[in-house]
Amino acid sequence: MSDAAPAAQAADQPPEPAPPPQAPSQPPFEPMSLPRSIAYVSASLIIGLTQGIAQGFVSTNIPQIAGDLGATQTQASWLLAAYLIPRASLTLLLMKIRAQYGLRRFAEVAIVLYLLVAILSFAILDLRSAILVQFFAGMASAPLSTLSFLYMLEPLPPAWKMRLGLPLVLSTISVGPLLARVISPTLMGDQGWFGLHVMTLGMAAVSLALVYLFPLKSPPRVKAIAPLDLVSWGLIAIGFGGLTVGFVMGSIYWWTEVAWLGWVLALSVITLTCAVVIELHRKTPLLDIRWLVSPAMLHLTITLLLFRLVLSEQSSGAPRMFQVLGITQGQLVPLFAIISVATILGGLALIPFMKPERVPQFHIVALILIAAGAWMDSHSTLDTRPEQLYLSQAMIAFAGSIFMAPAMMRGLMAALARGPNYLLSFIVIFLATQSLGGAAGSGIFSTIINHRQALHLQVLREDLTAADPVVTHEIALRATALASQIIDPVQRQAQAVSLIAQDVSNQAYVMAYNDAYFATFVVAVTALCALLLHLWRDWLAARFLNRTSLPSSPEPQP
Structure with a gap:
């Protein structure tokens, strides 16, 4: 059983996009011809898959990569942490850079840097050089999620940007790490990590050609970066990076066994506190902290975080359980192919019904599917095989897609209703809940499994x-x-x-996974009940207001 598995699952989380929709500062929409529109949409899909697949290659093949580098799997898990550290906060600065230096230049420089990092991957000689390259890869990949959004939104009329563009591009970005699990066994073959580097470089080259062939329209440049913005962003980057390291590595080294984990988490709290203090005392802050802690935004934050935690069941559950049961990556290919299809279908299913007032209904359906899938998984045994989880895992993947796009639409609309400057504040919430929440969810899930496995093993x-x-x-x-x-x-x-003794140990692990699956079921049902109660309260409040607003009937005259 690999100690690095929790970190591998943490890096399986979908990338954290930062898509600005049609903001007031953008040029007016100009219709494109159908062939050119298809070209821009195709560019969006390819760029999104380029980023997602490259991330999935590392998280999926940690044991093989560790062998190629002559390192242990625990040491190789630092590759994943190094990749995720810059991604946790770099999008904030990139939005300012894009506004100040122009969208077209931003796109061209971003994709060139990504290609250079892909070429640099061939120079990896040992673990240290691999960690350094992965850190730069995380930095270079951060703009690709934004580019994928921008290419998807460019040809679409305003009425379809949220309804069609948002669910389609989110599903594409989410499916990238899943597809990496489908194609990795074939690419690895006898060439090891080299085959993955070749695939990554090829997709980066194709993306580079698409960016230069189909340039994006640039809105007018504005002076967007202030000196204190860099200070605040630096503090946020240190804080988010420290939390990422703590969540990813905590369940591997164990939370209380190494002192440096505590110091890293303490440093993160201190730097984030300093960033909040600075932002609260600025006339034109990078982030509107007071808006972020308003009841509406706190409700959205809790919703996003809760879904990211329960969705960790898929990334941190089935793959690691099957690893314990001796199932190879090649045997998991059909399972992840089905999960990938379900993810895309979830995004497509939203398109006919995507409206802001229907967000609660989408969340109800998503919670029901997650609860049902987790309940089905909680009855696993030593004889459970991937084909027996096809339906449950497809349900969870479908639920993830029909949740994410409506939730993001609500947040974007709330931010833009107050002005484009509030977009960065919403992106902080989204990054914190998806990037950090994904790492935290995987760490919590793995911690529960390790704890329950020890208890079950003792009893057995x-x-x-x-x-x-x-x-x-x-x-x-x-x-x-x-x-x-x-x-x-x-x-x-x-x-x-x-x-x-080995069978007893495996049985203890399966029982621990069943406990974790059941805990996911309980959390999903609890969230569903809370959502239904919240909707009922809103319905009662609206009915009461309607009654009190009705004119009273005149008293009869004698």
Whole structure:
């Protein structure tokens, strides 16, 4: 069982997009021809998949990459942390850079840098150089999610930007890490990590050609970056980066076993507190902290964070459980192919019904699907195989897609209703809940599993005694089956006992996963009840206001 598995699942989270929709500062919409519109949409899909697949390649193949680098899997998990650290906050600064230096220049420089980092990957010699390259890869990939959004929104009329563009591009970005699991076993082959580098470089080259062939229209440049913006962003970057390291590595090194984890988390709290203090005392802040802590935004933040936590069941559950059961990456290809299809179908299903007033209904459906899928998964056994989780995992993937786009639409509309400057404040919420929430969810999920596995293993071992006739009979059966392989009866018996102990350990892990799946089910049902109560309260309040606003009937005259 790999200690680095929790970190691998943490990096499986979909990228954190930062898409500005048609803002007032953008040029008026000019219709495109159908072929050119298709070209821009295709560019959006390819750029989004380029970023997502490259991220998934690393998180999926940590054991193989560790072997190629001559490192342990725990050491190799730092590759994932290095990739996620810059992504947690860099989008904030990139939005300012894009406004000040122009959208077209931003797109061209961003994609060139990504191509250069893809070429730099071929120079990796050891773990240190790999970690450094992954850090730069995280920086270079941050703009690609934004470019994917911008290319999707460019050809669409304003009425369809939210309804069609938002769900389609979010589904595409989310499916990238899943597709990486589908194609990785074939690409790895006998070439190891080299095949992944070639694929990443090829997709980066195609994206570079698309950016230069189909330029984006640039709105007028504005002076957007102030000196204190850099100070605040630096503090936020340190804080978010520290939290990312803590959440990703906490369940690997264990939270209380190494002192540096506590110091990293403490530093994160201090730097984020300093950033909040600075922003509260600025006339033109980078972030409107008072708006962020308003009841409406707190409700949205809790909603986004809650869904990211329950969706960790998919990224941190089935893949790691099957790893314990001895299922290889190649055997998981059909499962992740089905999950990928369900993710895309979830985005497509939104298009006919996507309206702001229907957001609660989408969330109700998503919670029901997640609760049902987690309940089905909580009945896993040692004999469970990937095909038995096709339906439940597809339901959870579908739910993730029909939740994310409506939630993001509500946040974007709330930000733009107050003005384009509030867009950055919403992006902070989105990054904190999706990037940090994804890492935290994976860490919490893995911590629960490790804790429950230890408890189950202790109970199972107490039930196994040499005096138990059932245990004695099982040892005899195992020893007989090994007779053709091991001649020495003492070694044969020892090997039989070892096999039974391994089965007991696997059983404890499966029981721990069932506990975690059931906990996800409970959280999803609790959230569903809270949402229904909230909607009922709003309905009662609206009905009461309607009654009090009706004119009273005149009293009859004598």
